[in-house]
Amino acid sequence: MSGPANRRLGVLISGRGSNLQAIIDAVAGGALDAHIAVVVSNREGAAGLERARRAGIPTATIRHADYDSREAFDLAVVEELRRRDVGLVCLAGFMRLLSPAFISAFPDAVLNIHPSLLPSFPGLDAQRRAWEHGVAVSGATVHVVTPELDGGPIVRQAAVPVREGDTPASLAARILEAEHRIYPEAIRAVLDGGWRIEGRRFVAGSPGGVL
Numbered sequence: 687m688s689g690p691a692n693r694r695l696g697v698l699i700s701g702r703g704s705n706l707q708a709i710i711d712a713v714a715g716g717a718l719d720a721h722i723a724v725v726v727s728n729r730e731g732a733a734g735l736e737r738a739r740r741a742g743i744p745t746a747t748i749r750h751a752d753y754d755s756r757e758a759f760d761l762a763v764v765e766e767l768r769r770r771d772v773g774l775v776c777l778a779g780f781m782r783l784l785s786p787a788f789i790s791a792f793p794d795a796v797l798n799i800h801p802s803l804l805p806s807f808p809g810l811d812a813q814r815r816a817w818e819h820g821v822a823v824s825g826a827t828v829h830v831v832t833p834e835l836d837g838g839p840i841v842r843q844a845a846v847p848v849r850e851g852d853t854p855a856s857l858a859a860r861i862l863e864a865e866h867r868i869y870p871e872a873i874r875a876v877l878d879g880g881w882r883i884e885g886r887r888f889v890a891g892s893p894g895g896v897l
């Protein structure tokens with residue numbers, strides 16, 4: 687049985703932060719019993735930082751370009767998260783690969799959202815690649831982060847059918863709506879605990895957390 691010891695979230699972003707906004711809204715609306723302790727961006731001026739400030743959430747900008755190595759950057763982020771007593775790290779459009787040093791600092795406590803039905807289309811530009819491939823159904827996935835890119839245990843998925851006349855942009859817009867729905871749900875499932883990881887499977891606890 688697993689689950690983070692506390693409900694303090696650290697959200698890592700690089701850009702517009704619409705998933706961050708969905709998490710902020712879920713917390714504010716009472717759908718998600720959590721506290722966003724800090725939003726960290728690796729890019730100055732990321733639009734998501736402004737969303738955090740508007741919500742009164744502490745922010746930190748840690749520029750990867752200021753560090754000599756991936757590990758050094760990652761450890762600076764870990765230090766900030768520890769300073770804020772974060773129990774669960776949520777990647778929300780964070781465009782950096784995390785090193786094993788980061789992941790082992792938060793064992794089974796780093797989540798990511800990806801705009802495809804994993805394991806199809808890991809990596810960048812997943813919505814366009816799914817559309818170009820001609821799939822009938824794409825979607826969104828929240829998974830536990832492991833050293834394998836977009837390869838960790840799947841916590842939640844939502845299917846998004848491709849419609850006739852879709853463009854990569856229209857498909858991406860509908861996938862984004864699904865992302866905003868499932869990310870807060872997945873965070874809630876992880877925070878509620880009672881789950882375990884068996885091989886690559888995230889096995890949810892029963893409601894109430896007792897199996």
Ligand code: GRF
Nearest residue numbers: 702703704705779799800801
């Ligand atoms: C989302 O599509 C997410 O799945 C991917 O990056 C995008 C971030 O968008 N990892 P936003 O910054 O949350 O608006």
